[in-house]
Amino acid sequence: MEMHFATMWEQISEVVPDQPVLINGDNIKTWREYDDRAARLASALTEHGLAAGAKIGLYIYNSNEYQEAQYAIFKISACPINVNYRYQEDELVYLLDNSDSEALIYHACFADRIEAIKSRLPDIKLYIQIDDDSAEALLEGSLDYETLIAQHDPMPRIERSSDETYMLYTGGTTGMPKGVMYNMGEFCNGMFMGYTLAGMPEPISVEETVAAVTKLKEDKNNPVTLVCCPLMHGTGVWLGSMVPMLMGGTVVTIHNHKLDAHELWQAVQTHKVKNIVIVGDAFARPMLDALDEAKEAGNPYDISSVASMQSSGVMWTTEVKQGLLEHHDMMLVDALGATEGSMGKSVMMRGMEANTAKFIINDTTKVFSEDGRLIAPGSGEIGLVANGGFCPIGYYKDPEKSAATFKVIDGARYSFPGDYATVETDGTITLLGRGSMSINTMGEKVYPEEVEEAIKTHTDIYDCLVVGVKDPKFNERITALVSYSKGGSVSEDDLIDHVKQRLSSYKKPKNVFFVDKVQRAINGKADYKWAKARAVELYTNLTA
Structure with a gap:
């Protein structure tokens, strides 16, 4: 059999049919239901003219439906296109046009935005709306997600090719979104990393995958993974969804669209989560704060089920890792990678420290x-x-x-x-x-993350971003935007001295501006566009 997500998940669904695969609040789907619903949606897609190679946009929050729709798209040998739900109208039009999307599946809360851009998307032949708690009526010309599933029989299983193209759009740090293309078979092989963490050999075929999932089932060791970050980004959909699914596991998502660290730990406790997927300090710090608060209140969370936390794409500092390990001994895996590929990792546990x-x-x-x-x-x-x-x-x-x-x-x-x-x-x-993002100051190249790391080692600092501000003397002034930890009060001068003790003097910030909150994208990555504009504004006011 071919190495293809749809083919492997079809086979896995027969090994663990009654085990849960998707959990979002009270909405729980078994592997049997997951496969059946995706097959019915696949029938609806083909009935409306979507065929192998078609691109289909997913404009959906973290949910069971995101993963069902992705599976249905794979079933017809088409390509899912991840749509950033923070995009505004022009960005949406660019992405859907650039990707040659022929259909769009979206949450009802985005209906007004879809209605505003439909006339600019002549190539999209099918709109499918997923009901949510927004109370938005079905958009004219769109079809209801649940009705489509109910009205269609499951699509028969088909043969697929390992040479199909899988694609994920990345915004990167500059420029417009780009679709990063992968060979389907090679990409599937790359998602077997979960077996390595479990101490098992990675399968090299569908047959070996079925055998491995069977062994995990017999040992009652199929993973239960909480994906805290958005499925619309690589870390979320790859580490948080695809990896555990290839092990016959369960993917837990949160109904709340905003980061609520207490809700995350409650889900861990309720569902006995084994693996947690995050994106650096943007998630880890609030989660550490929630653990501290619960412990101080005399009602600590039961996180004894957690074997690992995994992160990729954003800095995860040693100090935060140490704080998490004080609450529970687990493996903290910090992956070095991007949408364009994985490059390495850092592993930390109690008694085995790793530098940021x-x-x-x-x-x-x-x-x-x-x-x-x-x-x-x-x-x-x-x-x-x-x-x-x-x-x-x-x-x-x-x-x-x-x-x-x-x-x-x-x-x-x-x-x-x-x-x-x-x-x-x-x-x-x-x-x-x-x-x-490097800063050119007096002919020296300075990397913001290196300075941010040094700043965040100060116990009074909660978060920070570093940018360059145009300057006639330095070319660019190294400028830091920082937010305090609870009770923090370090001064600008003392914080600059703190950096000087850790980095060469030319890398220290020339200015530090204290802000209520350092703005980041929903996936935890740095919002340098905001940081640059805010730093310029604050420096201009300072020198006026």
């Missing part, structure tokens, strides 16, 4: 200078991190950016997402950040 931004790289990961030389360990030279081995095909409809990001060096294909790092004597790497 320091990673053990994969065997196929290298660090190259800009002229193509391998960076020598311990040299202190800064280079570009390159992911080898499992590598995307390229960017959808963008050969120029594909050529710049995906390169062949000495016969091997590498992905260069844009991260800079140094290689330590022991072969580990220290991540510095994206080159596109």
Whole structure:
């Protein structure tokens, strides 16, 4: 059988038919129901002219329906297109047009926005609306999600190709969204990482996957994963959904569209969650605060079921990890990666500390200078991190950016997402950040994440972002926007001195502005656009 998500999930549904696969509040679906509902939706899609290779947008909050719809799309050998639900009208039109989407499945709360842009999307032939608690009426011209499922018989199972293209759109740090294309079979193989964490060999075929899931079932060890971050982003849908599903597991999502750390821990306690997927400190800090608050109130959460927490894409500081481990011993896995590929990881447990931004790289990961030389360990030279081995095909409809990001060096294909790092004597790497966000100050290149890391080691600081502000003397002034931890009161001068003790003097902030909240995207990633505008505004007011 072919390595394809739909084919593997169909086989897994026969191994664990009565076990839960999707949990969102009180809405629980078994593997049998998951497969049946996706097959019925697949029939509806084909009836309306959607065929193999079609692109279908998912404009949906974290929910059971997101994963059902994705499965249905895979069943007809089509490609799901993740739609960022924070996008405004022009961004939505760009994404749906650029991806050549022919259908859109959306939550009812977005109906007004869909109605406003429908006339600008002539290629979309089918709109499917998912009822939610917004009380929005069914948009004219749209079809109701549950009605479609009820009215259609399950689509018969079909043969598919491992050479189909899977795609995920990424916003990156600059520019418009880009569709990162993967070979379906290779990508499926890449999602078997959960078996490694479970101490099992990774399957290399559908048959081996079925055998592995059967063993997990017999041992009562199928994973239960809480995905805290959005399914519309890679960390959420890959680590939080696809990985546990390939193990016959259960995916728990939260009905609340805003981060509520207490609700997350309540879900852990209720559903005996084994694995938690987050995105760095943006999730980990509030979750640590919630654990502290519950303990201080004399009503600590029971998190004894948790075996691991996994994060990718954003800084997860050692101090926050230490705080989490004080509450419970578990494996904290900090993955180094991007939509363009995985490059390494950092693992921390009680008695095994890991430094912030320091990673053990994969065997196929290298660090190259800009002229193509391998960076020598311990040299202190800064280079570009390159992911080898499992590598995307390229960017959808963008050969120029594909050529710049995906390169062949000495016969091997590498992905260069844009991260800079140094290689330590022991072969580990220290991540510095994206080159596109680097600050040029007095001819020196400074990476914001390195400065942010130093600032966040101060106990009075809750969160921060660092940007460059145009300056006639320095070219760019290193400027920090920070928020206090509860009870924090460190002064600007003392915080700058704190950074000077940890980094070269030229990397210290020239200005620190204290704000009520550091703004981040819904997936926890830095909102540098906001930070830049706010820093310029505050510095302009300061110097006026």
